[in-house]
Amino acid sequence: MKKIRAGVIGCTGMVGQRFIQLLENHPWFRLTALAASSRSAGKPYEEAVAGRWYMATPIPEDVKNMPVYDALADMDKIVDAVDFVFCAVNMSGEEIIALEQAYAKKECPVISNNKQHRAFDDVPMVIPELNPEHIQVIETQRRRLGARKGFVAVKSNCSLQSYVPVLHPLLDCGVTKVLACTYQAISGAGKTFATMPEIVDNVIPYIGGEEEKSELEPLKIWGHVENGVIVNAQTPAITTQCFRVPVSDGHMAAVFMSLEKKLSVEEIIRRWEGFQAPEAVRALPSAPKQFIHYFTEPDRPQTKLDRELEGGMAISVGRLRPDTQYDYKFVCVSHNTLRGAAGGGVLLAELLYSQGYID
Numbered sequence: 300m301k302k303i304r305a306g307v308i309g310c311t312g313m314v315g316q317r318f319i320q321l322l323e324n325h326p327w328f329r330l331t332a333l334a335a336s337s338r339s340a341g342k343p344y345e346e347a348v349a350g351r352w353y354m355a356t357p358i359p360e361d362v363k364n365m366p367v368y369d370a371l372a373d374m375d376k377i378v379d380a381v382d383f384v385f386c387a388v389n390m391s392g393e394e395i396i397a398l399e400q401a402y403a404k405k406e407c408p409v410i411s412n413n414k415q416h417r418a419f420d421d422v423p424m425v426i427p428e429l430n431p432e433h434i435q436v437i438e439t440q441r442r443r444l445g446a447r448k449g450f451v452a453v454k455s456n457c458s459l460q461s462y463v464p465v466l467h468p469l470l471d472c473g474v475t476k477v478l479a480c481t482y483q484a485i486s487g488a489g490k491t492f493a494t495m496p497e498i499v500d501n502v503i504p505y506i507g508g509e510e511e512k513s514e515l516e517p518l519k520i521w522g523h524v525e526n527g528v529i530v531n532a533q534t535p536a537i538t539t540q541c542f543r544v545p546v547s548d549g550h551m552a553a554v555f556m557s558l559e560k561k562l563s564v565e566e567i568i569r570r571w572e573g574f575q576a577p578e579a580v581r582a583l584p585s586a587p588k589q590f591i592h593y594f595t596e597p598d599r600p601q602t603k604l605d606r607e608l609e610g611g612m613a614i615s616v617g618r619l620r621p622d623t624q625y626d627y628k629f630v631c632v633s634h635n636t637l638r639g640a641a642g643g644g645v646l647l648a649e650l651l652y653s654q655g656y657i658d
């Protein structure tokens with residue numbers, strides 16, 4: 300089988316490194332271009348990440364000597380070398396919109412982990428198990444951009460990746476109110492304990508912009524397509540607090556919820572364990588066999604023990620019990636740079652390829 304050529308923009312960063320790790324031996328995609336800022340451009344990859352390769356596995360042999368391009372100045376070379384790109388960069392909002400649209404207009408599809416395109420109603424923000432049908436708005440976006448093949452599709456924020464999948468199988472029972480407190484890993488800020496010493500023995504009760512994203516983005520994921528664009532859902536009402544905690548990888552959420560239709564604990568767990576993505580999504584190479592895992596042990600899920608479940612692509616949940624103020628409360632965990640970033644991006648690219656949006 301001829302493999303589809305993939306590029307990684309932001310290849311030296313925390314998420315970019317995950318993409319490189321996940322693309323090693325990918326059955327459908329092969330890495331053919333790397334890009335970052337002018338600071339890294341012109342260097343072989345190994346040199347560009349010297350002293351800052353954060354993955355537990357070594358840099359793939361065939362990637363070590365690949366040249367790093369400048370994402371802006373070398374755009375034409377990159378577009379020639381790939382069929383699509385993943386994008387995870389730290390730039391200003393305006394620069395990211397301009398960068399991603401420029402690639403799309405040059406007929407290069409962009410799978411983005413950046414937040415800037417998430418609010419556009421013709422840009423699909425997809426968790427493939429939950430809202431794969433949103434990719435159809437790409438046709439509207441292509442008309443806006445004047446592109447035939449190019450487009451931007453986005454991943455949602457990593458903070459909500461644990462609780463949105465768990466609430467999803469209950470939506471038909473009228474989830475009215477959600478309160479979520481998240482306990483988020485430092486890799487979510489592109490950091491390690493060496494580069495974020497202030498987190499050791501500490502909790503920081505603020506992550507800029509995170510609470511807004513955690514409250515708004517679920518409503519787009521649960522929205523519907525109307526006249527070629529996504530119309531956000533109106534409910535549930537969501538309120539959040541997001542904390543940075545001294546954990547390398549994995550975001551935990553403590554969640555409270557109210558339901559219109561009362562369900563028993565057993566019924567909720569049955570819905571979680573029985574939740575099935577559409578067949579076309581379950582068949583994708585990076586899809587977990589079981590999306591939601593329920594733990595009966597009172598002290599699970601734990602970030603360190605459970606973040607790698609099913610290659611970091613599954614969601615762990617436990618401690619479901621009645622609450623005195625809301626109907627129920629529970630705890631859930633997902634891996635922020637796998638399911639919440641690069642892994643979710645690869646799964647989205649697989650969906651888009653399987654549905655003919657990337658070729």
Ligand SMILES: NC(=O)c1ccc[n+]([C@@H]2O[C@H](COP(=O)([O-])OP(=O)(O)OC[C@H]3O[C@@H](n4cnc5c(N)ncnc54)[C@H](OP(=O)(O)O)[C@@H]3O)[C@@H](O)[C@H]2O)c1
Pocket residue numbers: 308309310311312313314315334335336337338339340370371387388389390412413414456457486487488489490635636639640
């Ligand atoms: N970490 C997570 O868990 C996570 C989860 C979801 C979404 N995200 C999002 O993903 C994006 C990247 O996050 P990260 O944690 O990987 O950040 P990071 O580790 O700081 O890496 C940032 C990357 O952006 C590149 N870059 C910076 N300025 C650039 C420019 N002017 N032109 C081209 N490339 C440039 C850097 O290249 P140089 O090395 O050359 O500077 C580096 O490759 C952010 O938008 C973030 O919000 C992250």
